[in-house]
Amino acid sequence: MGSKYVVALSSSPRRKGNSRILAEAVLEGAAEAGHRTELVHLADHVTGLLRNCRECRKPDGTCSIGDGFDDVFFNKMLKADGLVVATPIWWYGMSAHLKNFFDRMFCYFAASYPQSAEVVHAQIYRKHLAIVLSAEENNLSARLGALTSLLELSRYLHWTMTGVVTGIGNTTGEASNDPLNPLAEARALGRRMFDVVETDYKGDTPRSPRVWADDNRSLPTSWR
Numbered sequence: 001m002g003s004k005y006v007v008a009l010s011s012s013p014r015r016k017g018n019s020r021i022l023a024e025a026v027l028e029g030a031a032e033a034g035h036r037t038e039l040v041h042l043a044d045h046v047t048g049l050l051r052n053c054r055e056c057r058k059p060d061g062t063c064s065i066g067d068g069f070d071d072v073f074f075n076k077m078l079k080a081d082g083l084v085v086a087t088p089i090w091w092y093g094m095s096a097h098l099k100n101f102f103d104r105m106f107c108y109f110a111a112s113y114p115q116s117a118e119v120v121h122a123q124i125y126r127k128h129l130a131i132v133l134s135a136e137e138n139n140l141s142a143r144l145g146a147l148t149s150l151l152e153l154s155r156y157l158h159w160t161m162t163g164v165v166t167g168i169g170n171t172t173g174e175a176s177n178d179p180l181n182p183l184a185e186a187r188a189l190g191r192r193m194f195d196v197v198e199t200d201y202k203g204d205t206p207r208s209p210r211v212w213a214d215d216n217r218s219l220p221t222s223w224r
């Protein structure tokens, strides 16, 4: 399959936070599978909120906010084959930092950026996506808002969804005590991130009656 480039967007401001340790575990797994990995601590790079792009762009169409967004977006996110999106649940949604990163993409995704087609649209589609979440509450409904947003974004951008791992914890790093061992799950997800087949079957989709292929490489998306 060859070595891929996997980038984690870690969106909690907590440097040793629960979502970040899960993101690091996915990257460890990806590295074990031979892939090149990099973690971006978003709070260090993306500090300005999206403004009105029509009034805010520089004459050449680039973003005038002037923080580290452009470097993360053009040199890391767009170049990645695999994305690990890591967020704590904040008020039943994704973190403000992650939402703002996606909001800020609009400046360059929009047709009003002169190179949106050649540079952005040429690279933004068909990535493999792993999602890691951390939350205090373990009810599924507490994380559905974040998941729904991220899955719709994934669908919109033709990304291949590979799996979700949730770590339950509240204090810094406490998800490592979660008895379901989400860190091991996250590492396993990283190892198989490019082997996963997203089974969005329709009634008439040709397929084997078996879920688990004999060569054990046809892995459906995993949800924890």
Ligand SMILES: Cc1cc2nc3c(=O)[nH]c(=O)nc-3n(C[C@H](O)[C@H](O)[C@H](O)COP(=O)(O)O)c2cc1C
Residues within 6 Å of the ligand: 012, 013, 014, 016, 017, 018, 019, 020, 087, 088, 089, 090, 091, 092, 093, 134, 135, 136, 137, 138, 142, 168, 169, 170, 171, 172, 173
């Ligand atoms: C602003 C804020 C809002 C939060 N809202 C929720 C929530 O709605 N549901 C929940 O289960 N936990 C909530 N939490 C708790 C965090 O999701 C939890 O502590 C998580 O493990 C933090 O992950 P981190 O260490 O990666 O930052 C909230 C925490 C903060 C700071």
